[in-house]
Amino acid sequence: MPDFFATCPRGLEKLLADELISFGATDVRISAGGISFAGDWPTCYRVNLQSRLASRILWRVKDATYFRDEQDVYKAVYDLPWTKWFDVSCTILVKVTAIKCPLKSLEFITLKIKDAVCDKFRAEKDARPSVAKLDPDMRIHAFFEGEKFTLYLDTSGDALYKRGVRIHTNIAPLRENLAAGILKMTGWKPGIPLLDPMCGSGTFLIEAAQISLNIQPGIARNFAFEKLKNFDARTWNAMRESAIAAQLPVSELPIYGSDLYGDALKAAHQNLEEAGIRETVDLKQCNALEVSPPEKEGVLVANLPYGERMGDEDELAELYPQLGDVLKKRFGGWSAYLFTADLRIAKLMRLTPSRRTPLYNGAIECRLFEYKIVAGSNRPK
Incomplete structure (x- = not known):
């Protein structure tokens, strides 16, 4: 069963944990700024569609420890089955965050992760995905803490607080x-x-x-999981239709x-x-x-x-x-x-x-x- 991490505004973690449990999430664990949980893919769809509190739903694809330098990170990323997860036509964006990270440059490690993904596609598909800084199809998140790092694929796309509703805003909007x-x-x-x-x-x-x-908060928008190769369109369409009927x-x-x-x-x-x-x-x-x-x-x-x-x-x-x-x-x-x-x-x-x-x-x-x-x-x- 896949592992996920739901991010949220700090201070809402306990409320989000309760919400995730109500959606059928299991192994729910609270941490600062988010919740780890397990669930099948329909649960992932449901959380993206119905969560009013989460900011993003990240699919954890790798936990690893690097030993020497950025090349260890490159190898760990390269070894993942990227071509089985999404198509080469999808654009990508890599985002790296770190706490007490001994690596010298987060910009350089961001580049190495991007290179690892693109090199894997080139080796297996003889083509590489393009990078898009605005509105990418696939967001890849890497989180470093000490000498460990976790790699995620973002199933949400745009942050979930972007409901697809508010277009006009004042100077300092509340998320x-x-x-x-x-x-x-x-x-x-x-x-x-x-x-x-x-x-x-x-x-x-x-x-x-x-x-x-x-009215479910995600009913008026699209999600990144719809572009994953394992996307179950029939299950998702039934879920959306049921949500619309319940309004x-x-x-x-x-x-x-x-x-x-x-x-x-x-x-x-x-x-x-x-x-x-x-x-x-x-x-x-x-x-x-x-x-x-x-x-x-x-x-x-x-x-x-x-x-x-x-x-x-x-x-x-x-x-x-x-x-x-x-x-x-x-x-x-x-x-x-x-x-x-x-x-x-x-x-x-x-x-x-x-x-x-x-x-x-x-x-x-x-x-x-x-x-x-x-x-x-x-x-x-």
């Missing part, structure tokens, strides 16, 4: 799988009112609407979004429209400090402005206490979840968070702050 993980952490479920008062291009809103309508009809949902900026709201409108779910979300232009709760109880979630989204630290320092006052005065009975890289919020909000969860948005260290607002009181629970 879709991180947004899905945050929604999971809030305890929100379909049917519970959801409000994003700083919705930007609508990432939280789109994820919530697709979850509510049982719920598009209808109005208790999902609400607003933003101060018209350009951001226009992007959210366009993204929802192109996803075919525009009527599911109630959108309006509004300052977050003037927003009112759309229902008596619910979940408020927001990716607060920071970094390039709003560069002036003094402006942010003024925003946080005002936002805290809005939550206290208007949102009794709601649970608020604020995601930010600006850790000053803990003091400036003048509210005591009931939970602080470390998360990463790409390489940016962030926190998800939870506030339980008690109805009829200015104090958090």
Whole structure:
């Protein structure tokens, strides 16, 4: 049975492990930034199609130890049956990452791995695959740690947080799988009112609407595994057709979004429209400090402005206490979840968070702050 590694944003590993188990994965092992698991190829297809939390699903094809230099790596890569895995017409791209690696140049070892794959094709097929830096058919990942290295073939292609939905975006978008993980952490479920008062291009809103309508995150895109020679088209087509049949009809949902900026709201409108779910979300232009709760109880979630989204630290320092006052005065009975890289919020909000969860948005260290607002009181629970 093949071994796989599912990468994810740091902080979502436990949630991803649970998700993989629900898809039928076995031998699930948690590590920093991802999950190792075993499964048959239909499980690989299912995870790519249905995972809301994973970034990539990598097929582990080699574990090895190199002893002297880059030539040992070359030989280990050359010995693999590349021509049995994909056709010479497929373009390739090699990516190398390393921790405490004694090799002098990662660029050189990347070149050696590429040469090994191409030389193997030339020896067996009298032709070699081309390298494509943009949109390659096959991505080959090599991970070095000490004197060991692991080689993977990427079954996903484009990262899984690229749902094939959002085209229009604001300056600092939230990755879709991180947004899905945050929604999971809030305890929100379909049917519970959801409000994003700083919705930007609508990432939280789109994820919530697709979850509510049982639209699988990978239903609108293609995957690299479709170009592997062992690809089972019949099984895959049946899986996709079953997923499409299980979707719920598009209808109005208790999902609400607003933003101060018209350009951001226009992007959210366009993204929802192109996803075919525009009527599911109630959108309006509004300052977050003037927003009112759309229902008596619910979940408020927001990716607060920071970094390039709003560069002036003094402006942010003024925003946080005002936002805290809005939550206290208007949102009794709601649970608020604020995601930010600006850790000053803990003091400036003048509210005591009931939970602080470390998360990463790409390489940016962030926190998800939870506030339980008690109805009829200015104090958090």
